[in-house]
Amino acid sequence: MGKIQLQNVTKSFGDTNVIPPLNLEINDGEFAVFVGPSGCGKSTLLRLIAGLEDTTSGHILIDGKDATYMSPSDRGLAMVFQSYALYPHMTVKKNMGFPLKMAGMSPEEIEEKVSAAANTLNLTQYLERKPGQLSGGQRQRVAIGRAIVRQPSAFLFDEPLSNLDAALRVTMRLEISELHQKLKSTMIYVTHDQVEAMTMADKIVVFNSGVIEQVGTPVELYRTPKNLFVAGFIGSPKMNFIQGNEATKRGSSTLGIRPEHIDVSATEGEWEGTVILGEHLGSDTFFYIETEMGAITVRQSGEVAFKSGDKIYLTPLTNMLHHFDEQGTRIP
Amino acid sequence: MARKKSNQYRILITCAAWGVALILSFPIIWTLLTSFKTEIDAIASPPKLFHFNWTIENYFIVQERSDYFHHFWNSVIISIGSTLLALVIALPAAWSMAFIPGRRTKDILMWMLSTKMMPAVGVLIPIYLICKDLGLLDSRLALVVILMLMNLPIVIWMLFTYLKEIPGEILEAARMDGANLKNEILYVLVPMAIPGIASTLLLNVILSWNESFWTLNLTGANSAPLTAFIASYSSPEGLFYAKLSAASIMAIAPILILGWFSQKQLVRGLTFGAVK
């Protein structure tokens, strides 16, 4: 249950091609995250899988069956929308029961399943309320509840946490991950936030203008990004990119080194620079340093005492250097 | 807006505002008062504001003498009939433009609105002659159809704006939840569209009730709605102010009250979205 395959799927709106031929496999029970900048086609792809848009060409297989021309409801998938899309005129109970009603279940069965889902999501006390009377987080849960009752082969999440404030986002992130542990269903999750991607995913799919740049586990993407795009997208703060002499003398067109993989010293090091700005969080310290190779960001654990204007020496950890050629592809 | 204006200012401005409001609504208030006077009191000089013998006889006299309720009923049939007819035709059109927009949707909508701007007098003759030839002069049917055509652009426009406000994602959610088109409409779309439909009906009933061109030119004793009926009071026959007032109040009261509740709809319906 819940294996999804995309074979040579393309999508064009009129004359504009948004997704060139794309191939992807998502295994049963996997938590796959589609991540990428705004407008890169990840939401479009999700909607293609859901059946809300038609593919221009290619096939979508769900559990081995060709679902390309199936209507959304026949595909056995459930979707949680960014704006939750709850039915404003129905109570929480009716909202969650709606898909079951559409499936023709008896009222008793509906009652049973809705109660169970409400229980799982701590919504029992809100069953008689209408969406307008709920907070953002509660509405989010109702949306998830509406998806759960259908016991779908896969859950599709379209940037579900974007409308929540920062603290709530962290809580809901954990809840969704826990849900995944519990239900063990396939989940496809779209977000532009790479932190969400890294913390929740079994497998991350990085998109750029409709093209899949890389598919892999969070650690794979972190350690071995295939190209400049992925390297610069995953990891916060962004990886430092260095070109010119320092790069060529090490055999690459562009050199990449993450801020956390640079040692600092007041006295000696490979590169010399001046501290422009420091951010002291207590747990970490970030420095923005001006060097002859450009601006470099450095991250250090704990509190490190450099002030703006101080001279500083940087030494990158050699085994953590990333090498990229002229096309921006990784040199192994 | 953190600062409160001084209470003194508020009282002053309240008096000014209420003063103006009372002056502007005075004709209506005066009519209401006069409707409860005897004819003698109605033309008393100096005019009596509150101190007169209150009576409700005028309301009864008006009904008895001139078959008032027949014309009231005509107004009801014509305004509700034309509005419902317009709704039936307009709803699919508004739906398709709101949910399945094409390249020409905006142009079509603009064109529809422009038809409302055609002056009625420009087609007075042909419509009159057509009705005459079809034996439809002095018929409610003719008026229902014509007023429907007059209001159709506004009904389509208002329904369109209300339908557009329904988030597309909710309809998609219904589709994902397994609703076919019929269920999507029945369980999700219509309940969400009902307030908008009600507002549209409200405004258009008001506009049809007050329509004073076709109702004056195409009706006779049989089908005349209240607009025409009241117009026949224009040649005075002796003392009649009190009765005129009573007839007027009865004619305008329902719409006046409905109008108080339809201010927002009025702006939406008659400014065609050009003012937010």
Added chain:
Amino acid sequence: MSTLHSRRAAKVMLTPSVLLLFAWMVIPLGMTLYFSTLRYNLLMPGATPFVGLENYYWFFNDPAFGVSVFNTLLLVGGVLTITVIGGILLALLLEQPIFGKGIARILVISPFFVMPTVSALVWKNMFFNPVNGLFAYIAKLFGVPPFDFLTHAPMFSVIVIVAWQWLPFATLIFITSLQSLDSDQIEASEIDGAGKLQQFIYIVIPHLTRAMTVIVLIQTIFLLGIFAELLVTTNGGPGVASTNLTFLVYVRSLLQFDVGAGAAGGIVAVVLANIVAFFLIRIIGKNLEA
């Protein structure tokens, strides 16, 4: 719902409305155009020969025509002036922190919902009437002889009646517009040192110009066709002193049964209205996202 299916469904759903409105536009208007080229009088059945633009020639040279056009413009201009200026002032007044704002608004709005024939009759008999009207009484209080408004100042009287009816409409729209004015803008200007009058001139008025334009255009469309108030009060008189274009066409068509001349007049009215409509549609179009 495949896209193809939807497009076809959309066409089917639009067809009745489009057909009806198209027919409504084209057929009667076409007939009017046709009649305007005939010498056709209902009182003289028989030949209705084609006379080209002769009806238009007679219509334009009719002394009543010039007067009616003048009166039409006078009516529209007069009512617009009163309603726009009055509307802005009223809207500003009603948006102040007054007590009982809701009821005050209801009182101000009421005239718009009174049917035109009732308004006209109430004003004619209870206010303008030189014997029993309130204005006559007020004149007597001041020792001034009562003035027969409808006979000696017919257009003025009609303008008063129509303006009274449409003032609420303008006020309501200005209120709506005022409510969309960002209070942040006002506060920023206060910090910049602007006094109340300057705020009014530099922030409020520019914001209201859009509403003003819409009110002018929409009201003009309706005011060009004012009919009932004239019929009920002055019957276009005395003579043609208060006849507007719409009334003139009515007289020619339904009272004198001169279909040809009436049709010509109707076409003239249509052309006039189209000029205004052109500008109105442009503004609506700019605002519309479809």
